[in-house]
Amino acid sequence: MSLYRVHARIQGLRNGMPWPEPGGLIELPDDEGDQYARLGYVEPAKPEDQPETPAKPDAEPENPTDPEAAPDAEPEPDGEPEIPAEPKAKGK
Numbered sequence: 001m002s003l004y005r006v007h008a009r010i011q012g013l014r015n016g017m018p019w020p021e022p023g024g025l026i027e028l029p030d031d032e033g034d035q036y037a038r039l040g041y042v043e044p045a046k047p048e049d050q051p052e053t054p055a056k057p058d059a060e061p062e063n064p065t066d067p068e069a070a071p072d073a074e075p076e077p078d079g080e081p082e083i084p085a086e087p088k089a090k091g092k
Contacts, residue, residue: 003050004033004042025049 003025010019020026025045028036036042 001027002030002033003027003045005045005049006042008041010041
């Protein structure tokens with residue numbers, strides 16, 4: 001897959017998404033991108049067009065129990081735990 005800059009307005013959808021407007025970027029399989037480039041619809045993106053990859057943090061959050069530091073953590077329940085009621089028996 002490579003990144004291409006769109007030169008022409010392409011109607012319709014690609015993989016369920018509309019094509020970018022002229023000047024926009026799109027990632028295409030190399031063979032498909034080459035075909036569109038030969039037709040003048042796209043050109044391979046320049047190195048400066050490539051998106052920067054965000055750096056991954058090296059350290060763990062300082063306080064892993066902090067809800068903002070660990071968004072997937074479940075908060076502790078307040079008070080006593082809720083005990084579900086027993087289902088009613090069905091009479092015959």
